[in-house]
Amino acid sequence: MKIGGITLKQIDSGQVLRAAGCGVAGFLAAGCCLDGRAPLTAGFLAACQPGKNAAAALCGGMLGAFAFLDFGPALRCCGILALVYTAVSAFRETSWFQYPLFRPAAAAAATLAVELVYLLQIGPTGPGLLRLGACTALSALLCHYCSLLLREAGPPKRRASREADGLRRRLRMSADALRALYESFGPPQQPKDENPAVIFDRAAEVVCRECSIRDVCWNREYVSTFNAFNDATPVLLERGRAEPGDFSSHFGSRCIHFPQLLAAINTEVTALLLRRQYRRQLEQERQRTRGQYAQLGELVAQAIAVPEAPAAAGTELAYDVAMASAPKEGQRVCGDSLTYFTVGSRRLYLLLSDGMGSGREAQRESLTTLRLLEQFLKAGIEAEPALKTMNAALNLRSDEQGSFTTIDLLCVELAERQASLYKYGAAPTYIKRQGSVRRLTSSALPAGLHDGIGVPPASRFPLEEDSLVLMISDGVADSVEDQWLQDLLAGWQGEDPDSLVSLVLQEARRLRHGDDDCSALCLYLPAGKQGRREV
Secondary structure, rough: OOOOOOOOOOOOOOHHHHHHHHOOOOOOOOOOOOOOOOOHHHHHHHHHOHHHHHHHHHHHHHHHHHHHHOHHOOOOOOOOHHHHHHHHHHHHOOHHOOOOOOOHHHHHHHHHHHHHHHHHHHHOHHHHHHHHOOOOHHHHHHHHHHHHHHHOOOOOOOHHHHHHHHHHOOOOOOOHHHHHHHHOOOOOOOOOOOOOOHHOOOHHHHHHOOOOOHHHHHHHOHHHHHHHOOOOOOOOHHHHHOOOOHHOOHHHHOOHHHHHHHHHHHHHHHHHHHHHHHHHHHHHHHHHHHHHHHHHHHHHHHHOOOOOOOOOOOOOOOOOEEEEEEOOOOOOOOOOOEEEEEEEOEEEEEEEEEEEOOOOHHHHHHHHHHHHHHHHOOOOOOHHHHHHHHHHHHHHHHHHHHEEEEEEEEEEEEEOEEEEEEEEOOOOEEEEOOOOEEEEEOOOOOOOOOOOOOOOOEEEEEEEOEEEEEEEEOOOOOOOOHHHHHHHHHHHHOOHHHHHHHHHHHHHHHHHHHOOOOEEEEEEEOOOOOOOOOO
């Protein structure tokens, strides 16, 4: 609400009532006297939350001190209350304030400091020291119990639940708004090409306007002129410029300003091609922005999704995971990056990324891709929206730096015993089950080069005990020369995936002489085992 250009916040009646209650409680606590002292009001003030409530309790306590105590004890009580209020307000933003004993200790220390000075002035005695200890202990105890009561008297669980539901609803509305914004862009459209006739219209406007035979070319011989321009159009657009041979000899010999006309046509051809290029780039940016709104909406929707119930105990697959890498010959670091991790108790992810080229720069690109994608997945984002977002981000990086990375992502549902494999330009993946080897490939470009906002179709397959899934980088093998790898997997009878990945890398380097970075990531599902072992 605004009054005279000044914005006024609406008064929260609940806050006013709570502050008034703290003031009344502080006033009444001062009336609980012990030999002319009011230790309870100090403990209550320390228990109040700094801010409006504590200020109200301070004012109520001071008024109560002068109402129920003599002038001297009332002054000491006001001094204690001022010290307590200063302490809790000064330390409210520190980590000390979060300790449960901080505020009781502050109430006790303020009471002890003021009352001890008074006791030393009148002369310490045994009963006086006993009363001092009792007041100090009472202020600390009341602060402790009032803190518990005030905490319980805070927003009830139902209110917290309503607030959480309200936040979830606002986030869902935000996701819907982003989705609607994405849909408002409309489907992708091919930019309409400008009519090439504009080239000749503008060139003629410049050259033919003052020509002495203009009426001959554009009136009596109009059809001949039109045909000459029309026949030359496909050639000059393909080449990007016009040459004399593109036009008929009759037209070239008749035009008395042919060199000037040719130069003007070339100027307009260049302008037309630049305008076409600009429109294509504009449409690409439009679709990229459209896709980013869609991805952001999906991410928000994923973030507020209710988590699934945990799987029943004893139904998950046991698994072993092993991985190994080797750099290209002559390099000190491997440009491939690989990792695996679980999200909750039901889902296992295996990730392999191959950076462009080799060495430190390739490693940096692949590590960045893996780190960001892992953060998305661990935050509860599903694989497809996470991959869409990563591809869009890498597209922007590719525009600036000309770099890209492959992504090989295996998502394993342990309870359902199902797997989904996503590939952006990645090398083949091999599945060995019941003695037979199956190869999975994808024709998608690497992330950063893949156009559009979609995700390459996932390969989905069931998982069984006594089987394995092997993911590799293209430095090990590709879909053309991988028969040796299929034979190796078919003949392997071991149960240690670590020895398998070592054997794969050793054989790859022997056959290819280390011409590229090599990496292998193996998921092995042992038969008859309980639990899991991660190598």
